Amino acid sequence: MGKVMPLEGNHAVAEAMRQINPDVVAAYPITPSTEIVQTFAKFHADGKVKTNFVAVESEHSAMSACTAAAAAGGRVMNATSANGLALMWEILYITSSLRQPVVLTVVNRALSGNINIHCDHSDAMGARDAGWLQIYGENAQEAYDNCIQAVAIAERLDVRLPVMNCLDGFLVSHAYEMVEVEEDQAVADWVGPYKPVMPLLDIQSPYTVGPLDLWDYYFEHKRSQIEAYGPAKAAIIEEGKRFGEAFGREYGLMECVDLDDAEVAVVALGSTAGMCKDVVADLRDKGVKAGLLKLRVYRPFPAEEIAAALKNCKAVAVFDRAASYGAACGPLYAEITSALYTSGLSVPCTNVIYGLGGREIRPEQIADVFDSLNDVKSSGQPAQPVSYVGVRG
Amino acid sequence: MWAFAVKEGITVPKNLKQLVDSPVRLTAGHRLCPGCGEPITVRQVLMGTDDPVIVANATGCLEVSTTIFPYTAWNVPWMHIAFENAAAAASGLEAMYESLKAQGKIDADANYKFVAFAGDGGTYDIGFQALSGAVERRHSFLYVCLNNQAYMNTGVQRSSASPLGAHTTTSPSGRTSVGKQMVQKDLTECMVAHEMPYVAQSIPGRWRDLVGKAEKAFATEGPSFINVLAPCPLGWICDPADTVDIAMLAADTCIWPLYEVVEGEYKLTYKPKEKKPVDEYLQPQGRFKHLFKGDEGAQMRQRIQENTDRKWEQLLKKCGEA
Numbered sequence: 001m002g003k004v005m006p007l008e009g010n011h012a013v014a015e016a017m018r019q020i021n022p023d024v025v026a027a028y029p030i031t032p033s034t035e036i037v038q039t040f041a042k043f044h045a046d047g048k049v050k051t052n053f054v055a056v057e058s059e060h061s062a063m064s065a066c067t068a069a070a071a072a073g074g075r076v077m078n079a080t081s082a083n084g085l086a087l088m089w090e091i092l093y094i095t096s097s098l099r100q101p102v103v104l105t106v107v108n109r110a111l112s113g114n115i116n117i118h119c120d121h122s123d124a125m126g127a128r129d130a131g132w133l134q135i136y137g138e139n140a141q142e143a144y145d146n147c148i149q150a151v152a153i154a155e156r157l158d159v160r161l162p163v164m165n166c167l168d169g170f171l172v173s174h175a176y177e178m179v180e181v182e183e184d185q186a187v188a189d190w191v192g193p194y195k196p197v198m199p200l201l202d203i204q205s206p207y208t209v210g211p212l213d214l215w216d217y218y219f220e221h222k223r224s225q226i227e228a229y230g231p232a233k234a235a236i237i238e239e240g241k242r243f244g245e246a247f248g249r250e251y252g253l254m255e256c257v258d259l260d261d262a263e264v265a266v267v268a269l270g271s272t273a274g275m276c277k278d279v280v281a282d283l284r285d286k287g288v289k290a291g292l293l294k295l296r297v298y299r300p301f302p303a304e305e306i307a308a309a310l311k312n313c314k315a316v317a318v319f320d321r322a323a324s325y326g327a328a329c330g331p332l333y334a335e336i337t338s339a340l341y342t343s344g345l346s347v348p349c350t351n352v353i354y355g356l357g358g359r360e361i362r363p364e365q366i367a368d369v370f371d372s373l374n375d376v377k378s379s380g381q382p383a384q385p386v387s388y389v390g391v392r393g
Numbered sequence: 394m395w396a397f398a399v400k401e402g403i404t405v406p407k408n409l410k411q412l413v414d415s416p417v418r419l420t421a422g423h424r425l426c427p428g429c430g431e432p433i434t435v436r437q438v439l440m441g442t443d444d445p446v447i448v449a450n451a452t453g454c455l456e457v458s459t460t461i462f463p464y465t466a467w468n469v470p471w472m473h474i475a476f477e478n479a480a481a482a483a484s485g486l487e488a489m490y491e492s493l494k495a496q497g498k499i500d501a502d503a504n505y506k507f508v509a510f511a512g513d514g515g516t517y518d519i520g521f522q523a524l525s526g527a528v529e530r531r532h533s534f535l536y537v538c539l540n541n542q543a544y545m546n547t548g549v550q551r552s553s554a555s556p557l558g559a560h561t562t563t564s565p566s567g568r569t570s571v572g573k574q575m576v577q578k579d580l581t582e583c584m585v586a587h588e589m590p591y592v593a594q595s596i597p598g599r600w601r602d603l604v605g606k607a608e609k610a611f612a613t614e615g616p617s618f619i620n621v622l623a624p625c626p627l628g629w630i631c632d633p634a635d636t637v638d639i640a641m642l643a644a645d646t647c648i649w650p651l652y653e654v655v656e657g658e659y660k661l662t663y664k665p666k667e668k669k670p671v672d673e674y675l676q677p678q679g680r681f682k683h684l685f686k687g688d689e690g691a692q693m694r695q696r697i698q699e700n701t702d703r704k705w706e707q708l709l710k711k712c713g714e715a
Contacts, residue, residue: 065488
C-alpha cells in the first residue's frame with residue numbers, strides 16, 4: 001500500500017525519481033523546476049539513490065549529456081522549464097531521432113520575452129514537433145504517476161522514444177496536495193530493470209551513433225521515426241492500464257467528464273482541467289449539458305480518439321495556454337479542429353487563449369466560456385473563433 | 394590540490410614497432426581531404442592507449458567525412474550529437490560508465506577511455522562553455538582540439554583560433570585589410586587556468602611527441618586536454634604534401650610551441666635548435682600571401698614576429714628555461 005502525504009508537485013516528481021533510481025541525472029536548475037533537481041541532489045548526497053548526478057553548466061549540456069548517457073546504455077532522467085527547454089531545443093530533436101528513452105519533467109512556464117517565471121504552455125508547445133511524447137498532469141498526484149509511467153513507456157522496446165512529463169509551473173509544482181506515494185519496491189518492480197538497446201559501452205560491438213545522413217537515407221530514417229508514434233499511443237494506453245492494475249489509478253490518452261451526452265464542452269490541458277471539472281459539475285447541477293475533455297497525451301496526438309469523444313457535442317471551446325504567433329489560432333485548437341474535419345465532423349469550435357505568463361483563470365471565466373457556447377451551438381462555426389480570457393484591452 | 398593526478402610510470406612512449414602494431418581505430422577509406430592534418434592526429438592520439446576507447450565527436454570535417462551513412466571509418470564506439478557539445482557528450486558517456494561500474498554492471502577491472510574530438514570552432518568558440526563545464530566537473534576524459542585555425546567544414550571562415558593576419562572568407566584580405574586583425578585566443582592557457590591535471594600542445598608531424606602526450610593524457614584520472622595544430626591544405630592554401638613540414642615549421646618558428654603542463658608544472662617538450670623567423674612558416678601558406686606585398690603586409694609580419702617572440706619568452710619563463 002502506498003502512503004498518502006502532503007507534497008508539492010516538484011517534491012512528488014523528485015520522490016518518483018528517487019524510487020525510479022535512474023543511472024544518470026544530468027540537470028541544470030531553472031524556476032519553477034529547480035526544486036526537482038535540488039531535492040534529487042539531496043537524495044543523491046544522502047546516498048538514497050545509486051544515480052550518478054551530474055550538475056552540468058547549462059541546459060544545452062544537460063540534454064547533450066543525457067542523450068549521450070542514454071546512448072551509453074542506461075536509464076536517464078532530467079527536469080527543466082521554459083528557457084531551459086528552449087536552450088535544449090537543438091538536442092531535443094537529436095534525442096528523439098537517436099531513439100533514446102530519456103524522461104524529462106517539464107514544469108511548464110512562459111517563454112521569454114519578456115522574462116516571466118509563471119505558468120503557461122509556450123515552452124512545451126514550442127517543442128511539440130521535437131519528437132518527444134508529451135504527457136500533461138493535472139495535479140501533483142498525476143505528476144508523480146506520470147513520471148513513473150513515462151519511464152516505462154519510453155523504454156518499451158516497441159517505443160524507444162523520449163518522454164516529457166509536463167506539469168503546470170507553480171500551480172502544480174509549488175502547491176501542496178495530498179499525494180499517494182507508492183512503496184519504493186513496488187515502484188521499482190513496476191518500472192522494472194533497464195533494457196539497454198545497442199549500448200555504446202558494449203565495446204565488443206562498436207558502432208557509430210549520429211552519422212552524417214544525406215538525401216539518400218535521411219528521409220527513410222525520418223519515416224521510420226514517424227512510424228514509431230502509433231505504437232507509442234498504444235503503449236501509453238497499455239501502461240496506463242497496467243499502472244491502474246498495480247496502484248488503482250488508471251490512465252488513458254484523455255479523461256472524459258460527462259462527455260457522452262454533453263452539448264457544450266471544453267478541452268483543456270493541465271491544472272485548468274481540474275477547475276473545469278468543478279465548473280462542469282456546477283453547470284450539470286443547473287441542468288446544463290456540459291462536459292470536459294481533459295487531454296492527457298498531446299504527443300502522440302490522439303486525433304481519432306478526440307474526434308470520437310467530441311462527436312456528439314454541439315459546440316466546443318478549446319483552451320490554449322499558449323499563443324502561436326502569426327497563426328490563425330492556438331496550437332491545440334488547430335489540431336483538434338483538424339482532427340474533427342478529418343473525421344468528417346463539423347462540430348463548431350471556438351478557441352480560448354488564456355493564462356499567458358501565469359495570468360489567473362477563475363471558474364466564473366470558464367463558466368462564461370460555457371455560456372458563450374450556447375450561442376455557438378445555434379449559430380454554428382464562428383468566422384472568428386479566437387477569443388482571449390483574462391487579458392486587459 | 395590535484396585531486397586527479399597523472400598516473401606514475403607513463404613516461405616512455407611506445408616504440409615504433411608497438412605503434413605499428415596498435416589497433417587501427419580510424420580506418421582508411423574515409424573522405425577527408427588529401428593532406429588533412431586531422432586523421433593523422435586522430436590515429437596518433439588513439440595509439441596512445443590499448444584500452445577500450447569511446448569517442449565523442451563534434452560536428453565538423455572529421456565527423457562528416459568519416460561517417461557518411463551507411464559507412465563508417467570508426468572501429469570504436471563513436472557518437473556525434475551536435476557542434477557545440479562534444480565535451481558535454483563525453484561527460485554523459487563517462488557519467489554512465491562510472492554509474493554502471495559503481496553498480497557492478499560493468500566489470501570493476503574495466504578501464505575504458507573517453508575521448509572528445511572537435512575542431513577549433515567546436516572548441517575555442519561555440520563549444521567553449523561545454524568544455525569549460527566538463528573540465529570543471531572533473532570528468533575523466535581526453536579532449537583533443539583538432540585546430541586548423543578556421544571553420545574549415547563550412548568553407549574557411551575565421552574563428553577565434555585564426556591567427557593574426559590570416560586570410561579567411563570572413564576575415565578576407567583586401568585593399569583596406571591585411572586579413573584577421575585580432576590575435577588568436579590562447580586556449581591552451583585558458584585550459585591551464587582550469588587547473589586540470591594535464592594540458593598540452595602538439596602537432597601531428599612530431600609523432601613521438603603527440604603519441605607520448607596522448608599516452609600521458611589517457612593515463613590521467615580526470616580531464617586532460619591536447620591542442621593539436623592540424624594543417625588544412627584547403628584553408629591554409631598549401632600543398633597537401635607539405636602538411637607535416639608546415640606543422641614542423643610552426644614548432645620551429647615557435648609560433649606553435651610544443652609543451653605540456655602536468656599538474657600545473659610547465660615543460661617544454663621541443664626546443665628548436667635554431668628558432669626560425671616566422672616568415673619561413675608564413676611563406677608557404679596562401680592564407681598569408683597578402684602579407685608579402687606592400688608596407689602594411691610587412692608591418693603585419695613584424696607584428697606576428699613580435700607577438701610570437703613575446704609569447705615564446707613568456708613560455709620559456711614558465712618552463713624555467715629563460
